[in-house]
Amino acid sequence: MHHFLARLTRSVPRGALLAAVCVACAASAHAAAPAPAPAPAPAPASVTEPAFAWPGGARAAVSLAYDDALDSQLDNALPTLDRHGIKGTFYLQLSSPPVAARLPAWRAAAARGHELGNHSLFHQCSGKGPDRGWVAAHRDLATTSRAQMVDQVLLANTMLEAIDGRRERTYTAPCGDVQALGGDYLPALRPAFVAIKAGNGPGVPASMAAVDPYQVASVGPVGASGAELIALVEQAVARGTMVAFTFHGIGGDHLSVSSQAHEELVRYLAAHRDVVWTDTFINIMQHLRQQVTQAQARLPGWTLAWSDEFSGATLDRTIWTLETGGHGWGNNEMQFYTARPENVRVEDGHLVIEARKERYEGKDYTSARLKTAGLKETQYGRFEARIKVPKGQGIWPAFWMLGADIGKAGWPRSGEIDIMEIIGKEPRNAYGTLHGPGYSGEHAFSKPIALDGADYGDDFHVFAVEWEPQAIRWYRDGVHYHTATPALVKGDWVFEHPFFVLLNLAVGGYWPGYPDSTTAFPRRMLVDYVRVYRKDAAPAP
Protein backbone atom coordinates (compact mmCIF):
# COMPACT_ATOMS: atom_id res chain seq x y z
CA MET A 1 0.00 0.00 0.00
CA HIS A 2 2.76 2.44 0.94
CA HIS A 3 4.66 1.56 -2.14
CA PHE A 4 1.63 2.25 -4.27
CA LEU A 5 0.87 5.61 -2.71
CA ALA A 6 4.45 6.77 -2.91
CA ARG A 7 4.18 6.84 -6.66
CA LEU A 8 1.17 9.11 -6.63
CA THR A 9 3.15 12.29 -6.48
CA ARG A 10 4.13 11.79 -10.10
CA SER A 11 2.39 14.28 -12.29
CA VAL A 12 0.05 13.23 -15.06
CA PRO A 13 1.62 13.43 -18.50
CA ARG A 14 -0.04 15.83 -20.87
CA GLY A 15 -0.33 16.08 -24.55
CA ALA A 16 -1.70 12.76 -25.67
CA LEU A 17 -4.65 12.88 -23.32
CA LEU A 18 -7.83 14.72 -24.13
CA ALA A 19 -9.63 15.87 -21.05
CA ALA A 20 -12.86 16.40 -22.90
CA VAL A 21 -15.12 13.63 -23.99
CA CYS A 22 -15.43 12.52 -27.54
CA VAL A 23 -13.91 15.44 -29.40
CA ALA A 24 -14.56 13.88 -32.78
CA CYS A 25 -15.97 10.49 -32.03
CA ALA A 26 -17.91 10.08 -35.23
CA ALA A 27 -17.48 7.55 -37.95
CA SER A 28 -14.83 9.73 -39.55
CA ALA A 29 -11.60 7.85 -39.60
CA HIS A 30 -9.32 10.87 -39.40
CA ALA A 31 -7.83 11.58 -36.03
CA ALA A 32 -8.88 14.70 -34.21
CA ALA A 33 -6.51 17.57 -33.85
CA PRO A 34 -5.01 17.45 -30.37
CA ALA A 35 -7.17 19.33 -27.91
CA PRO A 36 -5.73 22.17 -25.89
CA ALA A 37 -3.90 21.00 -22.81
CA PRO A 38 -6.34 20.29 -20.01
CA ALA A 39 -6.85 23.01 -17.45
CA PRO A 40 -4.87 22.47 -14.26
CA ALA A 41 -6.83 20.09 -12.08
CA PRO A 42 -8.28 21.56 -8.90
CA ALA A 43 -6.47 20.87 -5.66
CA PRO A 44 -7.36 17.63 -3.92
CA ALA A 45 -10.20 17.77 -1.44
CA SER A 46 -9.34 19.03 1.99
CA VAL A 47 -8.17 16.37 4.39
CA THR A 48 -11.01 17.29 6.74
CA GLU A 49 -13.61 16.23 4.20
CA PRO A 50 -14.67 12.64 4.87
CA ALA A 51 -13.49 10.27 2.16
CA PHE A 52 -16.11 9.09 -0.27
CA ALA A 53 -16.95 5.45 0.52
CA TRP A 54 -16.27 3.09 -2.39
CA PRO A 55 -17.30 -0.57 -2.13
CA GLY A 56 -14.92 -2.99 -0.51
CA GLY A 57 -12.76 -0.22 0.90
CA ALA A 58 -11.44 0.75 -2.54
CA ARG A 59 -9.80 4.17 -2.86
CA ALA A 60 -11.16 5.05 -6.28
CA ALA A 61 -13.50 3.88 -9.01
CA VAL A 62 -12.66 3.40 -12.67
CA SER A 63 -15.07 3.11 -15.55
CA LEU A 64 -13.81 1.81 -18.88
CA ALA A 65 -16.20 2.91 -21.61
CA TYR A 66 -16.02 2.47 -25.36
CA ASP A 67 -18.06 4.74 -27.63
CA ASP A 68 -19.58 4.35 -31.08
CA ALA A 69 -19.87 0.52 -31.38
CA LEU A 70 -16.68 -0.32 -33.28
CA ASP A 71 -15.29 -3.62 -34.57
CA SER A 72 -12.00 -3.13 -32.75
CA GLN A 73 -13.89 -3.02 -29.45
CA LEU A 74 -15.38 -6.47 -30.04
CA ASP A 75 -12.14 -7.83 -31.50
CA ASN A 76 -9.56 -6.29 -29.16
CA ALA A 77 -11.07 -4.59 -26.09
CA LEU A 78 -13.64 -7.21 -25.04
CA PRO A 79 -11.27 -10.21 -25.08
CA THR A 80 -8.84 -8.25 -22.89
CA LEU A 81 -11.55 -7.28 -20.41
CA ASP A 82 -12.89 -10.84 -20.25
CA ARG A 83 -9.44 -12.34 -19.78
CA HIS A 84 -8.91 -10.13 -16.72
CA GLY A 85 -12.47 -10.36 -15.39
CA ILE A 86 -13.06 -6.61 -15.76
CA LYS A 87 -16.46 -5.19 -16.80
CA GLY A 88 -16.74 -2.33 -19.27
CA THR A 89 -19.42 -0.14 -20.80
CA PHE A 90 -20.09 -0.03 -24.53
CA TYR A 91 -21.96 3.04 -25.74
CA LEU A 92 -23.70 1.88 -28.86
CA GLN A 93 -24.50 4.31 -31.61
CA LEU A 94 -27.31 2.13 -32.87
CA SER A 95 -26.83 3.11 -36.52
CA SER A 96 -23.17 2.10 -36.40
CA PRO A 97 -22.75 -0.79 -38.92
CA PRO A 98 -21.08 -3.16 -36.40
CA VAL A 99 -24.28 -3.10 -34.34
CA ALA A 100 -26.36 -4.61 -37.14
CA ALA A 101 -23.55 -6.84 -38.37
CA ARG A 102 -22.61 -8.29 -34.99
CA LEU A 103 -25.71 -8.09 -32.84
CA PRO A 104 -25.15 -11.52 -31.18
CA ALA A 105 -21.66 -10.43 -30.06
CA TRP A 106 -22.99 -7.30 -28.34
CA ARG A 107 -25.80 -9.30 -26.75
CA ALA A 108 -23.31 -11.90 -25.49
CA ALA A 109 -21.14 -9.15 -23.99
CA ALA A 110 -24.14 -7.84 -22.07
CA ALA A 111 -24.94 -11.34 -20.87
CA ARG A 112 -21.41 -11.55 -19.46
CA GLY A 113 -22.00 -8.44 -17.33
CA HIS A 114 -20.76 -5.66 -19.58
CA GLU A 115 -23.00 -2.62 -19.88
CA LEU A 116 -24.56 -1.53 -23.15
CA GLY A 117 -25.02 2.24 -22.93
CA ASN A 118 -27.04 4.63 -25.06
CA HIS A 119 -25.04 6.74 -27.52
CA SER A 120 -28.09 7.80 -29.57
CA LEU A 121 -29.40 6.41 -32.83
CA PHE A 122 -27.49 8.59 -35.27
CA HIS A 123 -24.69 10.21 -33.27
CA GLN A 124 -25.75 13.79 -33.87
CA CYS A 125 -22.94 16.24 -33.11
CA SER A 126 -22.86 19.94 -33.86
CA GLY A 127 -21.66 20.61 -37.40
CA LYS A 128 -20.44 24.03 -36.37
CA GLY A 129 -16.73 24.62 -35.98
CA PRO A 130 -13.62 24.06 -38.05
CA ASP A 131 -13.08 20.47 -36.87
CA ARG A 132 -16.63 19.38 -37.71
CA GLY A 133 -16.49 19.05 -41.45
CA TRP A 134 -17.25 15.33 -41.04
CA VAL A 135 -20.72 15.93 -39.58
CA ALA A 136 -23.28 14.97 -42.24
CA ALA A 137 -25.95 17.59 -42.82
CA HIS A 138 -28.77 15.20 -41.93
CA ARG A 139 -27.02 14.29 -38.68
CA ASP A 140 -26.21 17.81 -37.50
CA LEU A 141 -27.30 18.36 -33.89
CA ALA A 142 -27.57 22.09 -34.52
CA THR A 143 -30.40 21.49 -37.01
CA THR A 144 -32.07 18.62 -35.12
CA SER A 145 -34.82 19.84 -32.81
CA ARG A 146 -34.52 19.23 -29.12
CA ALA A 147 -37.77 17.24 -29.11
CA GLN A 148 -36.55 15.09 -32.00
CA MET A 149 -33.30 14.27 -30.16
CA VAL A 150 -35.22 13.33 -27.01
CA ASP A 151 -37.53 11.08 -29.06
CA GLN A 152 -34.59 9.37 -30.72
CA VAL A 153 -32.62 8.78 -27.54
CA LEU A 154 -35.66 7.33 -25.79
CA LEU A 155 -36.26 5.04 -28.77
CA ALA A 156 -32.63 3.96 -28.52
CA ASN A 157 -33.34 2.86 -24.93
CA THR A 158 -36.14 0.62 -26.19
CA MET A 159 -33.87 -0.87 -28.85
CA LEU A 160 -31.13 -1.49 -26.27
CA GLU A 161 -33.68 -3.22 -24.04
CA ALA A 162 -34.49 -5.46 -26.99
CA ILE A 163 -30.80 -6.41 -27.11
CA ASP A 164 -29.98 -6.91 -23.42
CA GLY A 165 -33.34 -6.96 -21.62
CA ARG A 166 -32.37 -4.18 -19.24
CA ARG A 167 -34.42 -1.11 -18.35
CA GLU A 168 -31.86 0.98 -16.48
CA ARG A 169 -29.48 2.86 -18.72
CA THR A 170 -26.76 5.50 -18.91
CA TYR A 171 -26.21 7.92 -21.79
CA THR A 172 -23.18 9.51 -23.36
CA ALA A 173 -23.87 12.59 -25.47
CA PRO A 174 -22.16 12.26 -28.87
CA CYS A 175 -19.14 14.60 -28.98
CA GLY A 176 -20.27 15.87 -25.58
CA ASP A 177 -22.50 18.27 -27.50
CA VAL A 178 -25.80 19.23 -25.88
CA GLN A 179 -27.20 22.16 -27.89
CA ALA A 180 -29.86 20.95 -30.27
CA LEU A 181 -32.10 23.27 -32.27
CA GLY A 182 -34.08 24.92 -29.47
CA GLY A 183 -31.58 24.34 -26.69
CA ASP A 184 -29.98 21.78 -24.39
CA TYR A 185 -31.73 18.44 -24.91
CA LEU A 186 -30.25 16.63 -21.91
CA PRO A 187 -32.51 17.91 -19.08
CA ALA A 188 -35.54 16.25 -20.66
CA LEU A 189 -33.64 12.93 -20.73
CA ARG A 190 -32.75 12.84 -17.06
CA PRO A 191 -35.83 10.93 -15.87
CA ALA A 192 -34.98 8.12 -18.27
CA PHE A 193 -31.35 7.66 -17.18
CA VAL A 194 -29.32 6.71 -14.14
CA ALA A 195 -26.49 8.96 -15.31
CA ILE A 196 -25.31 10.99 -18.30
CA LYS A 197 -21.80 11.78 -19.55
CA ALA A 198 -21.56 15.16 -21.22
CA GLY A 199 -19.48 18.27 -21.54
CA ASN A 200 -16.01 19.16 -20.50
CA GLY A 201 -14.37 19.19 -17.14
CA PRO A 202 -11.47 17.83 -15.17
CA GLY A 203 -10.87 14.21 -16.03
CA VAL A 204 -10.22 13.23 -12.44
CA PRO A 205 -12.56 15.13 -10.12
CA ALA A 206 -11.03 16.72 -7.05
CA SER A 207 -13.93 15.58 -4.92
CA MET A 208 -16.89 13.29 -5.45
CA ALA A 209 -19.10 16.08 -4.13
CA ALA A 210 -18.39 17.87 -7.40
CA VAL A 211 -19.68 15.03 -9.56
CA ASP A 212 -23.19 15.52 -10.92
CA PRO A 213 -24.46 12.13 -12.18
CA TYR A 214 -26.20 13.97 -15.00
CA GLN A 215 -23.10 15.77 -16.22
CA VAL A 216 -20.13 13.52 -15.73
CA ALA A 217 -16.98 14.57 -17.54
CA SER A 218 -14.79 11.81 -18.89
CA VAL A 219 -11.25 11.36 -20.14
CA GLY A 220 -10.90 10.60 -23.85
CA PRO A 221 -7.38 9.27 -24.32
CA VAL A 222 -6.13 9.10 -27.89
CA GLY A 223 -2.79 7.47 -28.58
CA ALA A 224 -2.01 7.35 -24.86
CA SER A 225 0.49 4.89 -23.45
CA GLY A 226 -0.32 2.38 -20.75
CA ALA A 227 1.75 4.40 -18.26
CA GLU A 228 -0.19 7.55 -19.03
CA LEU A 229 -3.50 5.79 -18.52
CA ILE A 230 -2.34 4.22 -15.27
CA ALA A 231 -1.13 7.62 -14.02
CA LEU A 232 -4.70 8.90 -14.27
CA VAL A 233 -5.93 5.98 -12.19
CA GLU A 234 -3.28 6.74 -9.59
CA GLN A 235 -4.41 10.36 -9.52
CA ALA A 236 -7.97 9.20 -8.84
CA VAL A 237 -6.69 6.98 -6.03
CA ALA A 238 -4.77 9.88 -4.51
CA ARG A 239 -7.92 11.98 -4.53
CA GLY A 240 -10.27 9.21 -3.47
CA THR A 241 -12.43 9.93 -6.50
CA MET A 242 -12.85 8.31 -9.89
CA VAL A 243 -11.87 8.34 -13.51
CA ALA A 244 -14.31 7.69 -16.32
CA PHE A 245 -12.42 6.69 -19.46
CA THR A 246 -14.07 7.11 -22.85
CA PHE A 247 -12.22 5.09 -25.46
CA HIS A 248 -13.01 4.72 -29.11
CA GLY A 249 -10.93 2.35 -31.22
CA ILE A 250 -8.66 -0.13 -29.45
CA GLY A 251 -5.87 -1.18 -31.76
CA GLY A 252 -7.82 0.06 -34.79
CA ASP A 253 -10.72 2.24 -35.95
CA HIS A 254 -10.74 5.95 -35.04
CA LEU A 255 -9.34 7.97 -32.10
CA SER A 256 -7.62 4.81 -31.04
CA VAL A 257 -5.44 3.63 -28.22
CA SER A 258 -3.11 0.73 -28.93
CA SER A 259 -4.08 -2.76 -27.83
CA GLN A 260 -0.89 -2.86 -25.79
CA ALA A 261 -1.64 0.34 -23.85
CA HIS A 262 -5.17 -0.88 -23.21
CA GLU A 263 -3.89 -4.27 -22.08
CA GLU A 264 -1.46 -2.62 -19.65
CA LEU A 265 -4.23 -0.55 -18.11
CA VAL A 266 -6.62 -3.49 -17.74
CA ARG A 267 -3.89 -5.71 -16.31
CA TYR A 268 -3.04 -2.99 -13.80
CA LEU A 269 -6.69 -2.61 -12.77
CA ALA A 270 -7.06 -6.37 -12.33
CA ALA A 271 -3.94 -6.45 -10.16
CA HIS A 272 -5.12 -3.59 -7.91
CA ARG A 273 -8.70 -4.60 -7.12
CA ASP A 274 -8.16 -3.88 -3.43
CA VAL A 275 -7.44 -0.22 -4.20
CA VAL A 276 -9.40 0.43 -7.40
CA TRP A 277 -13.00 -0.57 -8.02
CA THR A 278 -13.38 -1.06 -11.76
CA ASP A 279 -16.95 -1.60 -12.85
CA THR A 280 -19.54 -0.55 -15.38
CA PHE A 281 -20.43 3.12 -15.47
CA ILE A 282 -23.99 2.38 -14.40
CA ASN A 283 -22.87 0.46 -11.31
CA ILE A 284 -20.49 3.23 -10.31
CA MET A 285 -23.18 5.88 -10.78
CA GLN A 286 -25.76 3.84 -8.86
CA HIS A 287 -23.29 3.68 -6.01
CA LEU A 288 -22.65 7.44 -6.20
CA ARG A 289 -26.36 8.21 -6.12
CA GLN A 290 -26.88 5.91 -3.17
CA GLN A 291 -24.05 7.58 -1.24
CA VAL A 292 -25.36 11.06 -2.01
CA THR A 293 -28.81 10.07 -0.81
CA GLN A 294 -27.45 8.59 2.37
CA ALA A 295 -25.37 11.71 3.02
CA GLN A 296 -28.34 14.00 2.43
CA ALA A 297 -30.58 11.86 4.60
CA ARG A 298 -28.10 11.67 7.47
CA LEU A 299 -29.66 12.75 10.74
CA PRO A 300 -27.70 12.59 14.00
CA GLY A 301 -29.26 10.17 16.45
CA TRP A 302 -31.27 8.40 13.75
CA THR A 303 -30.64 5.65 11.20
CA LEU A 304 -32.44 5.65 7.87
CA ALA A 305 -34.82 2.67 7.81
CA TRP A 306 -36.14 3.25 4.29
CA SER A 307 -36.66 6.14 1.94
CA ASP A 308 -37.86 7.04 -1.50
CA GLU A 309 -36.00 9.93 -3.12
CA PHE A 310 -38.13 9.68 -6.28
CA SER A 311 -34.98 9.87 -8.39
CA GLY A 312 -35.77 7.05 -10.81
CA ALA A 313 -37.86 7.03 -13.94
CA THR A 314 -40.85 5.22 -12.48
CA LEU A 315 -42.67 4.76 -9.20
CA ASP A 316 -40.94 2.19 -6.98
CA ARG A 317 -43.52 -0.58 -6.65
CA THR A 318 -41.51 -2.27 -3.93
CA ILE A 319 -42.52 0.66 -1.72
CA TRP A 320 -45.86 1.95 -3.02
CA THR A 321 -49.26 0.60 -3.97
CA LEU A 322 -51.74 2.81 -5.83
CA GLU A 323 -55.28 2.88 -4.49
CA THR A 324 -57.95 3.50 -7.07
CA GLY A 325 -61.63 4.33 -6.85
CA GLY A 326 -64.17 7.11 -6.61
CA HIS A 327 -66.43 6.26 -3.68
CA GLY A 328 -65.73 9.45 -1.72
CA TRP A 329 -63.27 7.78 0.66
CA GLY A 330 -65.38 8.47 3.74
CA ASN A 331 -65.11 12.24 3.28
CA ASN A 332 -67.40 12.87 0.30
CA GLU A 333 -64.31 13.54 -1.82
CA MET A 334 -65.08 14.33 -5.47
CA GLN A 335 -62.15 12.73 -7.28
CA PHE A 336 -61.62 9.31 -8.82
CA TYR A 337 -58.19 8.00 -7.87
CA THR A 338 -56.41 6.36 -10.79
CA ALA A 339 -53.06 4.68 -11.42
CA ARG A 340 -52.54 6.53 -14.70
CA PRO A 341 -49.37 8.59 -15.33
CA GLU A 342 -51.63 11.60 -15.86
CA ASN A 343 -52.36 11.44 -12.13
CA VAL A 344 -49.23 9.89 -10.64
CA ARG A 345 -45.67 9.74 -11.92
CA VAL A 346 -42.02 10.25 -11.00
CA GLU A 347 -40.55 13.21 -12.84
CA ASP A 348 -37.43 15.38 -12.39
CA GLY A 349 -36.64 13.87 -9.00
CA HIS A 350 -40.14 14.31 -7.59
CA LEU A 351 -43.23 12.25 -7.09
CA VAL A 352 -45.99 14.14 -8.89
CA ILE A 353 -49.60 13.66 -7.82
CA GLU A 354 -51.78 15.58 -10.23
CA ALA A 355 -55.45 16.45 -9.71
CA ARG A 356 -57.25 17.02 -13.01
CA LYS A 357 -60.70 18.30 -13.88
CA GLU A 358 -62.07 15.68 -16.25
CA ARG A 359 -65.03 13.37 -16.46
CA TYR A 360 -63.87 9.89 -15.42
CA GLU A 361 -65.86 6.88 -14.17
CA GLY A 362 -68.77 9.07 -13.15
CA LYS A 363 -66.61 11.65 -11.34
CA ASP A 364 -65.64 15.20 -12.35
CA TYR A 365 -62.04 15.04 -11.14
CA THR A 366 -59.14 12.55 -11.11
CA SER A 367 -56.14 12.32 -8.80
CA ALA A 368 -54.02 9.69 -7.02
CA ARG A 369 -53.46 8.07 -3.65
CA LEU A 370 -50.43 5.97 -2.67
CA LYS A 371 -49.78 3.75 0.33
CA THR A 372 -46.99 1.52 1.62
CA ALA A 373 -49.39 -1.03 3.18
CA GLY A 374 -48.00 -4.54 3.02
CA LEU A 375 -44.66 -3.22 1.72
CA LYS A 376 -43.28 -0.79 4.30
CA GLU A 377 -44.97 -1.03 7.69
CA THR A 378 -43.08 0.53 10.55
CA GLN A 379 -43.54 0.97 14.28
CA TYR A 380 -41.99 4.12 15.80
CA GLY A 381 -39.40 6.40 14.23
CA ARG A 382 -39.15 9.69 12.40
CA PHE A 383 -41.38 9.94 9.32
CA GLU A 384 -40.44 12.86 7.13
CA ALA A 385 -41.33 14.19 3.69
CA ARG A 386 -40.39 17.30 1.72
CA ILE A 387 -43.48 18.47 -0.10
CA LYS A 388 -44.73 21.36 -2.18
CA VAL A 389 -48.49 21.39 -1.94
CA PRO A 390 -50.82 22.81 -4.59
CA LYS A 391 -53.03 25.81 -3.87
CA GLY A 392 -56.74 26.24 -4.48
CA GLN A 393 -60.17 26.15 -2.86
CA GLY A 394 -61.28 22.57 -2.33
CA ILE A 395 -57.76 21.14 -2.74
CA TRP A 396 -56.66 18.77 0.05
CA PRO A 397 -53.14 17.27 0.00
CA ALA A 398 -52.06 14.93 2.78
CA PHE A 399 -49.05 12.99 4.09
CA TRP A 400 -50.30 10.58 6.74
CA MET A 401 -50.30 7.11 8.28
CA LEU A 402 -52.81 4.41 9.14
CA GLY A 403 -52.49 1.48 11.52
CA ALA A 404 -51.54 -1.62 9.54
CA ASP A 405 -54.26 -3.53 11.41
CA ILE A 406 -57.03 -1.40 9.91
CA GLY A 407 -58.52 -4.42 8.11
CA LYS A 408 -58.99 -6.23 11.41
CA ALA A 409 -59.42 -3.49 14.02
CA GLY A 410 -61.32 -1.04 11.80
CA TRP A 411 -61.03 2.74 11.82
CA PRO A 412 -60.47 4.67 14.09
CA ARG A 413 -59.33 1.87 16.42
CA SER A 414 -56.46 1.19 14.00
CA GLY A 415 -55.22 4.72 14.68
CA GLU A 416 -54.41 7.46 12.18
CA ILE A 417 -51.47 9.87 12.33
CA ASP A 418 -51.82 12.83 9.95
CA ILE A 419 -48.35 14.28 9.53
CA MET A 420 -49.49 17.04 7.19
CA GLU A 421 -52.85 18.16 5.87
CA ILE A 422 -53.44 21.51 4.20
CA ILE A 423 -56.82 22.66 2.91
CA GLY A 424 -57.03 25.20 0.13
CA LYS A 425 -59.13 27.67 2.04
CA GLU A 426 -56.43 27.96 4.75
CA PRO A 427 -53.28 28.29 2.60
CA ARG A 428 -51.09 29.36 5.56
CA ASN A 429 -52.00 26.54 7.95
CA ALA A 430 -50.63 23.01 8.05
CA TYR A 431 -52.40 20.59 10.39
CA GLY A 432 -50.93 17.79 12.47
CA THR A 433 -53.65 15.44 13.71
CA LEU A 434 -54.29 12.19 15.57
CA HIS A 435 -57.43 10.09 15.14
CA GLY A 436 -58.34 7.28 17.55
CA PRO A 437 -61.37 5.85 19.32
CA GLY A 438 -63.18 8.78 21.00
CA TYR A 439 -61.17 11.39 19.13
CA SER A 440 -61.78 11.04 15.42
CA GLY A 441 -63.25 13.11 12.62
CA GLU A 442 -64.12 16.61 13.79
CA HIS A 443 -63.16 15.64 17.38
CA ALA A 444 -59.66 14.62 16.37
CA PHE A 445 -56.62 15.69 18.39
CA SER A 446 -55.30 18.36 16.03
CA LYS A 447 -53.21 21.52 15.83
CA PRO A 448 -52.22 23.81 12.95
CA ILE A 449 -48.90 25.56 12.44
CA ALA A 450 -49.07 28.82 10.50
CA LEU A 451 -46.57 30.04 7.95
CA ASP A 452 -45.67 33.72 8.22
CA GLY A 453 -46.00 35.84 5.12
CA ALA A 454 -46.34 33.03 2.60
CA ASP A 455 -48.63 30.22 1.53
CA TYR A 456 -47.53 26.64 1.96
CA GLY A 457 -48.07 26.22 -1.76
CA ASP A 458 -45.33 28.78 -2.54
CA ASP A 459 -42.45 26.42 -1.77
CA PHE A 460 -41.28 23.06 -0.44
CA HIS A 461 -41.53 22.40 3.30
CA VAL A 462 -40.43 19.47 5.43
CA PHE A 463 -43.19 17.82 7.44
CA ALA A 464 -42.34 15.21 10.07
CA VAL A 465 -43.49 13.30 13.10
CA GLU A 466 -41.30 11.65 15.70
CA TRP A 467 -43.16 8.70 17.12
CA GLU A 468 -41.98 6.73 20.13
CA PRO A 469 -43.77 4.66 22.78
CA GLN A 470 -46.41 6.85 24.47
CA ALA A 471 -45.59 10.00 22.49
CA ILE A 472 -45.88 11.55 19.02
CA ARG A 473 -44.40 14.96 18.13
CA TRP A 474 -45.10 17.00 14.98
CA TYR A 475 -42.52 19.19 13.19
CA ARG A 476 -42.62 21.60 10.26
CA ASP A 477 -39.22 22.64 8.87
CA GLY A 478 -37.68 21.46 12.13
CA VAL A 479 -40.10 23.47 14.32
CA HIS A 480 -41.83 21.30 16.94
CA TYR A 481 -45.46 22.47 17.19
CA HIS A 482 -47.67 19.66 18.46
CA THR A 483 -47.36 16.69 20.83
CA ALA A 484 -49.68 13.81 21.64
CA THR A 485 -49.46 11.44 24.62
CA PRO A 486 -51.95 8.97 26.12
CA ALA A 487 -52.81 11.54 28.83
CA LEU A 488 -53.67 14.22 26.28
CA VAL A 489 -56.06 12.30 23.99
CA LYS A 490 -59.69 11.72 24.99
CA GLY A 491 -59.81 7.95 24.48
CA ASP A 492 -57.68 4.83 24.11
CA TRP A 493 -54.11 5.30 22.90
CA VAL A 494 -53.82 3.06 19.82
CA PHE A 495 -50.30 3.84 18.58
CA GLU A 496 -48.17 0.94 19.74
CA HIS A 497 -48.19 -1.16 16.56
CA PRO A 498 -46.93 -0.84 12.96
CA PHE A 499 -48.36 1.78 10.60
CA PHE A 500 -48.08 2.37 6.86
CA VAL A 501 -47.58 5.68 5.04
CA LEU A 502 -50.00 7.39 2.62
CA LEU A 503 -49.74 10.31 0.22
CA ASN A 504 -52.77 11.66 -1.59
CA LEU A 505 -54.30 14.71 -3.17
CA ALA A 506 -58.05 14.92 -2.67
CA VAL A 507 -60.45 17.25 -4.45
CA GLY A 508 -63.31 18.40 -2.25
CA GLY A 509 -64.70 16.91 0.95
CA TYR A 510 -66.60 17.81 4.09
CA TRP A 511 -63.62 19.54 5.68
CA PRO A 512 -61.96 21.48 2.81
CA GLY A 513 -65.21 22.26 1.01
CA TYR A 514 -65.40 22.10 -2.77
CA PRO A 515 -63.61 23.63 -5.75
CA ASP A 516 -65.15 26.82 -7.12
CA SER A 517 -64.54 29.10 -10.08
CA THR A 518 -61.24 30.27 -8.52
CA THR A 519 -59.77 26.76 -8.44
CA ALA A 520 -57.46 26.18 -11.39
CA PHE A 521 -56.68 22.71 -12.75
CA PRO A 522 -54.54 20.71 -13.05
CA ARG A 523 -53.10 21.02 -9.54
CA ARG A 524 -49.86 19.22 -8.66
CA MET A 525 -48.49 18.00 -5.36
CA LEU A 526 -44.70 17.50 -5.55
CA VAL A 527 -42.90 15.20 -3.12
CA ASP A 528 -39.12 15.46 -3.10
CA TYR A 529 -38.62 12.53 -0.74
CA VAL A 530 -40.12 10.37 1.98
CA ARG A 531 -37.67 9.22 4.64
CA VAL A 532 -38.30 6.97 7.62
CA TYR A 533 -35.71 6.76 10.39
CA ARG A 534 -35.24 4.50 13.39
CA LYS A 535 -33.99 6.14 16.58
CA ASP A 536 -30.51 5.05 17.59
CA ALA A 537 -30.16 3.40 20.95
CA ALA A 538 -29.16 5.90 23.63
CA PRO A 539 -25.47 5.60 24.56
CA ALA A 540 -24.86 3.75 27.79
CA PRO A 541 -24.49 6.14 30.74
Ligand SMILES: [Zn+2]
Ligand atom coordinates in the same frame (compact mmCIF):
# COMPACT_ATOMS: atom_id res chain seq x y z
ZN1 LIG B 1 -19.26 9.02 -30.07
